[in-house]
Amino acid sequence: MVCDRCIKVVREELNGLPLSVEEVKLGKATISFANKDEDFIEQKISTELKQNGFELLSDPEEQLTEEIKTLLVQRVHELPETNNQKLSVYLASKLNRDYAGLSKLFSKRQDLTIERCFIKLKIERVKELIQNGSCNFSEISDLMNYSSLNHLSAQFKKHTGQKLSEFEKNPDEGRKGWDEII
Numbered sequence: 001m002v003c004d005r006c007i008k009v010v011r012e013e014l015n016g017l018p019l020s021v022e023e024v025k026l027g028k029a030t031i032s033f034a035n036k037d038e039d040f041i042e043q044k045i046s047t048e049l050k051q052n053g054f055e056l057l058s059d060p061e062e063q064l065t066e067e068i069k070t071l072l073v074q075r076v077h078e079l080p081e082t083n084n085q086k087l088s089v090y091l092a093s094k095l096n097r098d099y100a101g102l103s104k105l106f107s108k109r110q111d112l113t114i115e116r117c118f119i120k121l122k123i124e125r126v127k128e129l130i131q132n133g134s135c136n137f138s139e140i141s142d143l144m145n146y147s148s149l150n151h152l153s154a155q156f157k158k159h160t161g162q163k164l165s166e167f168e169k170n171p172d173e174g175r176k177g178w179d180e181i182i
Contacts, residue, residue, distance in 0.1 A: 006054070013048045017041070028070075065109040067095060068102060072114070076121045079145050087118055120181045123159045126152065130164065131171040137164050 011024040019033035019041060033041055046056050057063045071094050075087070088099040091114070095102060106114045122144055129140045138149050146152040156164055160174060167174065 009052050010049065010054060013052060014045065017044055017048065019045075028067075061105060061109060064095070064097075064102070065106055068106050068114065069117070071095070072118050072121055075118070076125045079122075079125075080143055087115065117181070119155065120159065123156060124176055124181055126156060126164075127160075127167060127171070127175055130168050131175065 007024050010029055011021060014021045014024065014029060014031060019031050021029070021031050023030040031045075042056070049055060057066055068091060071091055075090060085093075088103075091102055092099040103114050106112075106117075110117065126140055126144060129135050129143065130137075135143060137152070141149045141152040144152065146155070153164055156162070156167070160167065162174070
């Protein structure tokens with residue numbers, strides 16, 4: 001789950017099943033069920049979620065990779081509040097794990113480094129801010145913790161093939177959903 005709408009859909013689907021939904025948040029749902037066939041319920045959950053483009057993750061490495069993705073999305077939306085903490089420190093502290101191990105696992109599972117994924121998410125957030133029109137480029141640069149507007153401009157051009165001003169003219173083109181990025 002990568003957005004609030006995803007959480008809503010998952011919660012609604014789970015509430016329609018014979019189980020108790022304790023919590024649904026980005027990337028995780030906590031449920032319980034009493035005196036029911038566990039395998040049957042798991043299959044039912046899996047079927048319902050697949051109909052909405054979700055899946056159950058049973059492999060611990062897959063689960064950790066998804067936790068990293070969820071934290072990256074949260075981090076992009078927390079900027080600049082977390083600007084004093086390096087991404088590696090942020091992830092290691094949130095997951096209580098060594099960053100080198102997290103990075104190696106993520107790269108193996110995603111064919112993409114954590115840093116590259118984070119940049120893609122930041123660029124998509126920049127697109128969103130441009131589309132909203134509530135900030136100018138300098139404000140967006142500051143909000144997204146770029147060292148300068150030139151740094152943002154160069155990174156934006158490298159990843160989108162467009163200048164910021166070109167995207168601003170046609171902001172409805174080229175946007176991607178979070179789930180397309182990660």
